[in-house]
Every structure is written in structure tokens, then in C-alpha cells.
Amino acid sequence: MFALKVAVFWGCITQTSQYACELSVRRIMKELNVELVDLEGTSCCGTPIKSVSAYASIYLAARNLAIAEATGLTDLLTVCNGCHLSFTEAMRFLKADEALRARVSSLMSEEGLTYEGSVNVWHVMDFLHDVIKKEAITKAVKRSLKGLRLAVHYGCHIIRPSPLGRPDDPEEPRKLDDLVEWIGAVSVNYSEKLDCCGAMLMLSRPDGALTMAGSKLKALRECDVDGLVVICPSCHRMFDERQRSAGAAVGVDVRVPTLYYAQLLGISMGIDEEELGLHLNRSPVDELLSKVKDALSP
Amino acid sequence: MTLIDLMTSKGPDLGLRLKALKKAGEHKPYDCYQCARCSSGCPSMKLLELKPHEVVGLVRMGFVEEVIESGMAWACASCLKCKERCPQDVAPADLMLALRNLAFEMGKEVPEAYTRILSEVMEFGFVQRPQEVLTKRLVRVNRERLGLPKMPEPSERFKSTFLRALEEL
Ligand code: SF4
Numbered sequence: 437m438f439a440l441k442v443a444v445f446w447g448c449i450t451q452t453s454q455y456a457c458e459l460s461v462r463r464i465m466k467e468l469n470v471e472l473v474d475l476e477g478t479s480c481c482g483t484p485i486k487s488v489s490a491y492a493s494i495y496l497a498a499r500n501l502a503i504a505e506a507t508g509l510t511d512l513l514t515v516c517n518g519c520h521l522s523f524t525e526a527m528r529f530l531k532a533d534e535a536l537r538a539r540v541s542s543l544m545s546e547e548g549l550t551y552e553g554s555v556n557v558w559h560v561m562d563f564l565h566d567v568i569k570k571e572a573i574t575k576a577v578k579r580s581l582k583g584l585r586l587a588v589h590y591g592c593h594i595i596r597p598s599p600l601g602r603p604d605d606p607e608e609p610r611k612l613d614d615l616v617e618w619i620g621a622v623s624v625n626y627s628e629k630l631d632c633c634g635a636m637l638m639l640s641r642p643d644g645a646l647t648m649a650g651s652k653l654k655a656l657r658e659c660d661v662d663g664l665v666v667i668c669p670s671c672h673r674m675f676d677e678r679q680r681s682a683g684a685a686v687g688v689d690v691r692v693p694t695l696y697y698a699q700l701l702g703i704s705m706g707i708d709e710e711e712l713g714l715h716l717n718r719s720p721v722d723e724l725l726s727k728v729k730d731a732l733s734p
Numbered sequence: 735m736t737l738i739d740l741m742t743s744k745g746p747d748l749g750l751r752l753k754a755l756k757k758a759g760e761h762k763p764y765d766c767y768q769c770a771r772c773s774s775g776c777p778s779m780k781l782l783e784l785k786p787h788e789v790v791g792l793v794r795m796g797f798v799e800e801v802i803e804s805g806m807a808w809a810c811a812s813c814l815k816c817k818e819r820c821p822q823d824v825a826p827a828d829l830m831l832a833l834r835n836l837a838f839e840m841g842k843e844v845p846e847a848y849t850r851i852l853s854e855v856m857e858f859g860f861v862q863r864p865q866e867v868l869t870k871r872l873v874r875v876n877r878e879r880l881g882l883p884k885m886p887e888p889s890e891r892f893k894s895t896f897l898r899a900l901e902e903l
């Protein structure tokens with residue numbers, strides 16, 4: 437039996453290329469007795485369209501929120517920093533501006549949708565940290581990650597802009613560090629922790645974007661970490677899928693095992709590697725996995 | 735292009751300045767006192783010579799078209815550090831987006847990738863179609879082979895409402 441039931445919004449990047457994020461989130465939520473309800477008829481969350489038209493991006497966010505509300509569920513889970521920010525921002529704009537809300541509502545009614553602004557928007561990070569909580573997470577751990585030294589990357593959009601109300605502190609976030617430490621690994625502090633992955637720049641200045649990602653990976657190589665943990669599919673794409681090009685942009689063969697947090701949690705739960713999409717990571721995750729096995733040996 | 739080049743090329747355009755200021759977002763160029771704190775933490779400054787305080791200053795003076803044509807706004811990584819740290823709540827990050835919106839509206843040159851994702855969202859609802867990816871053992875897989883459900887499809891109506899959202903200003 438499921439203890440909790442939430443609507444889930446996957447977004448563009450997860451559903452069209454970063455399958456490891458989707459596979460691992462689906463799998464760990466099952467393990468934690470959370471039922472995920474997929475949404476019909478959703479679209480892009482609006483984030484990339486912010487550069488084209490602020491209004492159209494708010495429209496996209498609002499229609500997805502309306503689809504979630506139509507399920508009657510009170511909670512909506514996102515797996516991406518961009519989706520979480522786009523939804524939170526749109527809710528704020530629509531609440532503050534009645535004229536905007538009237539325009540969006542009338543357009544949406546042609547799709548048969550109604551927006552109330554009533555759903556709670558969660559990100560995997562604060563959902564695990566604040567809803568599932570420490571006790572349930574530690575109880576699910578079957579393999580110890582003891583001895584693993586991991587770096588965490590929050591990503592910009594989950595901690596900023598703080599006046600909007602973000603899941604964690606803009607300058608000293610803790611939740612992802614906690615999630616890593618609750619399951620037995622060490623979260624290593626490093627000075628580039630809050631540096632941007634560059635994902636949004638990929639569309640306009642890929643050279644700069646890859647240099648941003650590469651500089652962070654290069655810095656990590658010097659910190660002697662066993663891996664990098666991310667919580668956003670866009671950051672995952674920059675640090676995992678594009679690791680080779682990011683390294684090339686800064687002239688270094690970086691080799692930093694990079695995984696999405698749900699994959700790490702899944703490993704500690706003893707879940708099969710392929711079910712967590714670990715066969716899809718492009719960074720050398722096997723190096724990290726072999727250390728988990730080492731840590732388990734008597 | 736430097737600040738001086740931009741300003742000597744043409745005079746300020748106050749109408750366009752107003753238009754930029756009215757764009758959605760929380761940017762308030764008038765409140766800027768040019769402390770340059772935004773630029774000091776900007777990751778695009780080191781790499782791409784983006785100076786958010788200069789962009790704010792130019793817009794404030796009415797050199798909007800010059801800023802748009804310089805392409806500066808497209809060097810922003812949307813990291814939101816400037817928005818978080820500005821002592822005056824000016825939000826240069828939002829101004830960059832407003833300038834990009836204006837570039838589309840005025841038919842100026844925009845990065846090709848944005849035109850591509852825009853047409854994908856219009857046609858398909860998402861920025862790209864699901865890709866085939868390679869596993870560690872070099873097997874080609876797609877959503878179906880990975881046991882993932884079909885992607886959601888927005889209704890036929892969506893295309894026309896989204897198009898109208900793009901046209902409405
Ligand atoms: S930090 Fe704010 S006040 Fe200072 S220069 Fe930048 S935009 Fe202006």
C-alpha cells in the first residue's frame with residue numbers, strides 16, 4: 437500500500453534525454469511507498485521560453501499547474517530545479533497580478549483548463565528532506581556508503597532567488613548535504629560549491645557553458661572526492677553527459693563520477709543498478725560503485 | 735564591443751527604454767547605484783566579458799537597441815546571483831530576459847537554438863523529442879526499451895493557445 441500519493445511533473449530534459457533521473461526517481465519513490473501520478477497533456481514548464489516571451493512562459497507554467505490541480509491531488513513533485521522555479525514564480529506572478537491571471541485563465545479555458553493556484557510544488561530534494569524525512573530514509577538504507585567522500589551541487593535555481601521562497605538557503609544550503617550524510621557518505625565542502633553548471637548558456641554560448649561546467653569539475657578533481665551528486669537533470673546533463681566536452685573546454689580529462697541524488701539513494705537501498713539507470717551515466721560511475729562494494733566487504 | 739562604442743554609435747531611445755522597463759520580471763534599473771556588486775560575482779564576467787552593471791546602466795540611459803544588438807544579454811547564464819545579491823533589488827538577471835524578449839519582438843538576431851526549441855514546443859509541447867541514448871554496453875535504447883511510459887502529448891488546442899500566448903504582449 438502507498439502511504440502518500442502525489443502528482444509528478446517530469447519536464448523536458450528528464451523525459452527526452454536524462455532517463456537516469458526519471459528511472460531512479462520512479463524506483464526510489466516506490467521503495468518509499470510514494471505513489472506517483474503521471475500527468476496527461478503536460479508540456480514544457482516554461483523555463484527556456486522565458487528568454488522568448490515572459491508571458492508565454494507563465495502561460496506554460498500555469499497550464500501545467502492547472503493539469504496537476506485537475507487530478508484533485510494537493511501535491512506536485514518536480515525533479516528539476518528549472519521546473520520548480522518556473523512553477524513557483526508563475527504562482528507568485530499570478531497571485532500578485534489579477535489582470536495577468538484573467539488573461540491567462542481565459543486563454544487556458546480554450547484548452548478546457550482552470551487555474552486555482554492551489555497545489556503545493558515540491559522538488560525531489562525538499563520532498564525527501566521535509567516530507568519523507570530522516571527516519572524513513574535511514575530505515576530504507578541497506579548498503580552502507582561509509583567512507584565515500586562526495587561533493588554536492590545544488591544548482592542555482594533551487595536556492596535562488598530567496599525572496600520568492602526557495603527550498604533551501606541561497607548562500608548556505610544544507611538539505612542535499614543532509615540527504616547525502618543521512619545515508620552514510622561524507623559531504624565534502626569545497627569553495628566552488630555554489631558555482632553554476634552553465635546549462636542555460638548552452639543555448640546561446642555553448643563555449644562559455646562548457647567552460648563553466650569544466651571549471652567546476654576540474655576544481656573537484658583537486659578535492660579528492662569519489663563523486664559528484666546533483667539534483668537537477670540540466671546540471672546532470674552538463675556534468676555527466678557532457679563531462680568529456682566540459683573537461684576538454686578547460687583542457688583536462690576530468691573523470692568525476694556524477695550521479696543524480698535518487699541514483700545514490702537507490703544504491704544505498706540495494707536496488708539493481710540498471711533499474712536506477714546507472715548504465716546510462718556517461719561519467720565513470722563504476723569507479724564509485726566499486727568503492728561501495730569495497731565499503732561493504734567485511 | 736565596449737561601453738563607449740555602444741554609446742557613440744547612436745543616441746538614447748527613450749521610448750524603447752520604457753518598453754524594456756515595462757517587460758515582465760522584477761528588474762528595476764532606476765534603483766541601481768552602479769556599485770558593480772552584480773558584476774563582481776557574475777560567472778559570465780570572467781568568461782564572456784558580461785558586465786551586468788553596465789547593461790543596467792545602458793538601459794537606464796536609454797541605449798536599449800545598442801545593448802540588444804551587442805548580444806550581451808545572451809551571455810548571461812541565468813544563475814541569479816546578481817538578483818540575489820544586489821543591495822537595491824535591481825535584478826539584472828530579469829533585465830537580461832526582458833532584453834532577450836525585446837530582441838525577439840523587434841526581429842533582431844537571436845541564437846538559433848532558441849528558434850529551434852520554440853518551434854519544438856509549438857509542435858510537440860517540449861523543447862525536444864525523446865532521444866535515443868547509449869548504455870554502458872553501447873546498446874541503443876529509448877523510453878520504451880527502458881520501460882518508461884509514453885511522453886504526455888498536449889492537445890491540438892494547445893498549439894493555438896500557445897501561439898496566441900506568444901503573440902499577446
Ligand atoms: S548590484 Fe545592483 S545596484 Fe549594484 S551595480 Fe548591480 S544592479 Fe546596480
Ligand code: SF4
Pocket residue numbers: 772775776777778779784786809810811812813814815816817826827830
Ligand atoms: S544571472 Fe546572468 S548577469 Fe546575473 S550573475 Fe548570473 S550570469 Fe551574471
